[in-house]
Amino acid sequence: MSHNAPQAPAGPTRLVIRNIGLILSGDMEKPILDADTIVADNGKITAIGRAKDIDTEGATTIVDANGTVLTPGLIDSHVHPVAGEWTPRQNQIGWIDSFLHGGVTTMISAGEVHMPGRPKDIVGVKAMAIFAQRAFDNLRPGGVKVHAGAPVIEHGMTEEDFKEMASAGVRWLGEVGLGSVKDGPTARKMVAWARKYGMNSTIHTGGPSIPGSGLIDADVVLEADTDIVGHINGGHTALPDGQIRCICEGCKRGLELVHNGNERAALYTLRLAREMKELNRVILGTDAPAGSGVQPLGILRMVSLLSSLGEVPAELAFCFATGNTARMRALDCGIIEPGRAADFVIMDKAQHSAGKNLLESVQLGDLPGVGMTIIDGIVRTQRSRNTPPATKVPEIVGH
Ligand SMILES: [Zn+2]
Numbered sequence: 001m002s003h004n005a006p007q008a009p010a011g012p013t014r015l016v017i018r019n020i021g022l023i024l025s026g027d028m029e030k031p032i033l034d035a036d037t038i039v040a041d042n043g044k045i046t047a048i049g050r051a052k053d054i055d056t057e058g059a060t061t062i063v064d065a066n067g068t069v070l071t072p073g074l075i076d077s078h079v080h081p082v083a084g085e086w087t088p089r090q091n092q093i094g095w096i097d098s099f100l101h102g103g104v105t106t107m108i109s110a111g112e113v114h115m116p117g118r119p120k121d122i123v124g125v126k127a128m129a130i131f132a133q134r135a136f137d138n139l140r141p142g143g144v145k146v147h148a149g150a151p152v153i154e155h156g157m158t159e160e161d162f163k164e165m166a167s168a169g170v171r172w173l174g175e176v177g178l179g180s181v182k183d184g185p186t187a188r189k190m191v192a193w194a195r196k197y198g199m200n201s202t203i204h205t206g207g208p209s210i211p212g213s214g215l216i217d218a219d220v221v222l223e224a225d226t227d228i229v230g231h232i233n234g235g236h237t238a239l240p241d242g243q244i245r246c247i248c249e250g251c252k253r254g255l256e257l258v259h260n261g262n263e264r265a266a267l268y269t270l271r272l273a274r275e276m277k278e279l280n281r282v283i284l285g286t287d288a289p290a291g292s293g294v295q296p297l298g299i300l301r302m303v304s305l306l307s308s309l310g311e312v313p314a315e316l317a318f319c320f321a322t323g324n325t326a327r328m329r330a331l332d333c334g335i336i337e338p339g340r341a342a343d344f345v346i347m348d349k350a351q352h353s354a355g356k357n358l359l360e361s362v363q364l365g366d367l368p369g370v371g372m373t374i375i376d377g378i379v380r381t382q383r384s385r386n387t388p389p390a391t392k393v394p395e396i397v398g399h
Helices: 095-100 122-138 159-167 184-196 218-224 241-250 263-275 298-308 314-320 323-329 358-363
Strands: 014-018 022-024 037-041 044-049 061-064 069-072 074-079 104-109 145-147 172-176 200-203 254-258 282-285 344-349 368-375 378-381 395-398
Touching: 022 314, 061 378, 074 254, 074 282, 074 298, 074 323, 095 104, 104 172, 104 368, 122 159, 159 184, 172 184, 184 200, 184 218, 200 218, 218 241, 241 263, 254 263, 254 298, 254 323, 263 282, 263 298, 282 298, 282 314, 282 323, 298 314, 298 358, 314 323, 314 358, 344 358, 358 368
Parallel strands: 014 061, 022 069, 074 104, 104 145, 172 200, 254 282
Antiparallel strands: 014 037, 037 044, 061 395, 069 344, 344 368, 368 378
16 A cells, blocks of 8 residues: 555456445446445456355455445545645645545546646646646556646637647646636637547636636536536535526536535535436535645535435435546546446444444434545555544455
């Protein structure tokens, strides 16, 4: 479990996880699977089912889940990384590894906007995006997949600029509105160019987050037409309810709820999405690091908040942090099915929770205790140093 875990070990790997008490699939269509065993070969899920029906021979690692709960690794749809484990926003180090201890195995950059001296000229914007993509591809803190290289659009960019960045490996657009482009027509044109070259986009919704950023209202959000409505609950200042409703009803894009946002507005958006029978659009982020800090348990806290106060069954609330995000962001993780990345969190109800099992404890507003994280079929952490202690924990029983 070195700090900068290798992308893949030498030679083939076969991970067998057995004796799983409950498998949450990440897929809202079928959130609970009838299975107790998962096999992953070379970092990809290859079999899911009952132990008696599955070939588990030849394992290089065997995990006994000890009757605990397995979900896909959690995805944070909204982070602001800068350089490895360092964040200049709060001058902390080690924040990504801390998130891993909160069950987050994949993060998506909404822009490397906290970079001291961030360039705003177009050559500089492109260079920084390519640099960030390369740097986080080369180095995965704790094994976490940090999808970085998310340029923030500036006036004067041309279609050729998006083509050039995409061909260099940039596949994300950071929050529209954090640069000089804050108007609908320009944003719409550039977002469409980005999409044409395969880049997935997001926008800063709501009031300014820190001095220097600005207001983005419902009209601009709808006109820009990004793939994700970034922090529709504000970051932290939310739009009025009427504008949130306009956005939810006016498009089919992802509705991102963040920990660094307005909690009441998050619950309002959740209720609208449920009324519209479109809970599959709800995805989660932290928007960390930010002015309100670094929250290693931010995604788990959102799951618990939305499940308890928003009255969503916990098995569906976990889909907001896994399968929904994977679909909206076109990732190969987030759902327990063959062919997907073998990224898992194994957890149990926290010790002394009033809930009788994990799902009930989350619905009562408690956080789960994380017992193990696995990325690409490799065990990355065991009992979390950050969550409340899990009642039962999995163990590695063989190699
Ligand atoms: Zn923002």
